[in-house]
Amino acid sequence: MQGHPRAQVPVTLGTFTQLYSCTPRGARLARRLVANRMHVWGFAYDSDVSETVTLVVAELAANAVRHGRARGRDIRVRLVLREDVVRVEVADGRADRLPVLRDPSDGEGGRGLLIVVALAERWGVEPREDGTYKTVWAEISLPERLGGMAGKSLPPGS
Known part of the structure; x- marks a missing residue:
């Protein structure tokens, strides 16, 4: 008797969540702390994965400050x-202002989301049901699966 194949459930190896003020300073701090978290997870500061995630x-934090305040x-x-991706999520307080991909030839701004699209395997937007927040997310593929990390102990709060 054959059973039905099970769907593969992605294994979460670590999470990091932090609130920041919706200011340029908050966005800069987010970038720095994310670079540090990637280092804690074993990615060198100058690795392609760490630099891409950072x-x-x-870009998403700057967009949240500029358009989601x-x-x-x-x-x-x-x-x-x-094991195979790092998912980045940035939530802001303006569910009514969804991100829009702009033509890069339209002035000086509007390229942040284009950068995200170019670097991420997938991206999207999820408004919260109560309409108060939205989350813009992107998934960055890892060069190789990290299944071996599942046995390693990550630091507390990982």
């Missing part, structure tokens, strides 16, 4: 490390 966070609401940055 750049994606920088809402009085009294912070931005939330979350990383999820899986």
